[in-house]
Amino acid sequence: MPDWKALVEERLASLVLEPEEKAEVVAEVATHLEELCQGMLRDGITEEEAVRRTLSRVGNWRDLQRKISAAKRREQPMKKRVWQLWVPGLLTLILSMLFLTALYRLGLRARLVSSGPNAILLYTPWLAGLPFFGALGAYISSRAGGSRANALFVSVFPALALTFAFLFMFPFSLTAELITGRPVDFSQVATVLLKDGIGWIVVPGAALLTGGLLAHALLSRRSSSQRTAIG
Amino acid sequence: MIASGIKRGTAELAVLSVLEDGPLHGYEMARRIEEQTHGSLRFTLASLYPLLYKLEKRGWLRGAWETSDTGRRRRCYRLTSEGKKRLAPIRREWAELFRALKQLTKVNHA
Numbered sequence: 391m392p393d394w395k396a397l398v399e400e401r402l403a404s405l406v407l408e409p410e411e412k413a414e415v416v417a418e419v420a421t422h423l424e425e426l427c428q429g430m431l432r433d434g435i436t437e438e439e440a441v442r443r444t445l446s447r448v449g450n451w452r453d454l455q456r457k458i459s460a461a462k463r464r465e466q467p468m469k470k471r472v473w474q475l476w477v478p479g480l481l482t483l484i485l486s487m488l489f490l491t492a493l494y495r496l497g498l499r500a501r502l503v504s505s506g507p508n509a510i511l512l513y514t515p516w517l518a519g520l521p522f523f524g525a526l527g528a529y530i531s532s533r534a535g536g537s538r539a540n541a542l543f544v545s546v547f548p549a550l551a552l553t554f555a556f557l558f559m560f561p562f563s564l565t566a567e568l569i570t571g572r573p574v575d576f577s578q579v580a581t582v583l584l585k586d587g588i589g590w591i592v593v594p595g596a597a598l599l600t601g602g603l604l605a606h607a608l609l610s611r612r613s614s615s616q617r618t619a620i621g
Numbered sequence: 622m623i624a625s626g627i628k629r630g631t632a633e634l635a636v637l638s639v640l641e642d643g644p645l646h647g648y649e650m651a652r653r654i655e656e657q658t659h660g661s662l663r664f665t666l667a668s669l670y671p672l673l674y675k676l677e678k679r680g681w682l683r684g685a686w687e688t689s690d691t692g693r694r695r696r697c698y699r700l701t702s703e704g705k706k707r708l709a710p711i712r713r714e715w716a717e718l719f720r721a722l723k724q725l726t727k728v729n730h731a
Contacts, residue, residue, distance in 0.1 A: 414686075418647060418696045419666060425648040449665030457671035461678065 391427060392441060394420040401451045406459050415458060423448070474536035479547035482527035482598070486548045489523070490516050500589075508581070510589045517597050523548070524601030532609045545602020549595030556587065632672055634715055635662055637700065637708045640682065644699035647673065673698060681707055 398420040405412050423444050430440035448454060493515050500513040524545035531544040543550075560583060635654050639645065645653065651664045676682045681704030687697045700708070 414696070415670070417694070419670065421646075421693065421695055422648045422651075422666060429652075447665055449667030451667075454667035454670065457667060458674060461671040461674035 391424075391437065394424045394427075398423065401448075402455050402458075405455050407462055411462065415462075419454075470535065473534040474531050474540045475544060478527045478530035478534070478536075478544040481530065482523050482544060483548045483551050485526070486516075486520060486523045486594075486598075489519050493519075508585070510585050512589050512593060517594060520548075520594055520597035521601030521604070524598035525605035526601075527598075528602035528605040529609065532606060538606055538610075541606045542599065542602050545605070546595050546598045549591050549598055552591050552594070556583070556591065631662065631715070632664070632668060633676070634708075634711050636669075636672060636676065637681065637704060637711065640698060640700045640704070641708065644697045646687075646695035646697050648695075650698070676704070680704075 395416065398416045402412075402416060402419070405415065407415065426447060427440050427444040430443060431437065435443070490513065493513070498515045500511045527544040527547060528541035531541040536544070560579065564579065635658075636650065639650055639653050639657070647666075647669060651669055655663050673682065673684070677684055677698070680701055682698045683701050684696050684698045686694055688694050
């Protein structure tokens with residue numbers, strides 16, 4: 391019987407993997423071949439024939455080497471995160487903000503929902519377009535191999551960015567008013583925060599998320615049917 | 622024997638299905654698949670191991686070195702909870718495909 395480990399080591403010499411990982415692959419393949427050959431010998435096949443048949447079960451050594459390298463290849467985690475999260479997230483944010491600016495320039499104004507002091511201002515033409523941007527972000531993230539959580543995070547990224555802007559802006563303006571000596575009405579500030587939060591974060595976030603969920607559902611359905619495709 | 626193009630698509634389902642009964646190492650996995658399909662599905666190492674590594678990278682399988690009673694070290698694969706979750710829809714899709722092919726080709730035992 392040949393030294394299977396030495397044989398596999400020699401045939402997979404050009405396998406581009408970390409030494410430890412390569413040693414594991416060699417040991418695994420060699421064990422498989424050894425057991426296969428021993429099984430044939432137990433069945434009464436001559437050693438020469440058993441070795442020949444065992445080697446024929448490898449297929450093509452170059453093919454095995456190439457496919458193992460491809461299957462084990464790791465992407466840089468940082469690069470992966472950039473394409474699955476930050477690029478599509480920033481793109482969703484920029485496009486949705488450009489859309490808002492364009493609508494504003496076209497003269498399409500926000501609408502008040504209900505009347506009175508607690509009326510909420512909703513930019514309805516903008517809200518109508520947001521599911522598309524949410525879907526686009528989720529699509530790009532999913533195409534880059536992003537998980538469901540990544541895709542949904544990307545789709546609501548503009549709403550998250552606005553939340554951070556709000557959280558930064560209000561304490562900043564409150565501090566400015568305190569320094570300049572202007573009286574601060576905290577109940578009024580809380581009302582404004584709540585109203586603007588609903589109009590600029592919660593409702594747009596829901597619109598973006600709707601688009602993201604739809605895009606992700608469509609993509610998952612498509613990719614699962616592609617996986618089972620013949621060939 | 623089934624043509625290689627069709628086999629490629631079924632390999633994933635075959636591996637996941639055979640691992641549903643419990644953890645197996647590569648040689649035993651290939652042997653069982655061949656035995657249970659009466660030789661219609663036979664894996665070469667060039668198709669089995671890249672597939673196992675791919676499924677492991679996707680998180681559907683987990684491989685770990687184990688030592689048998691005879692002292693032989695083998696890498697055993699088991700289905701992860703994610704792999705178990707994925708198996709049901711893949712099975713459904715293949716059943717749908719076989720049903721459709723059966724209707725189309727009017728083959729009785731597709």
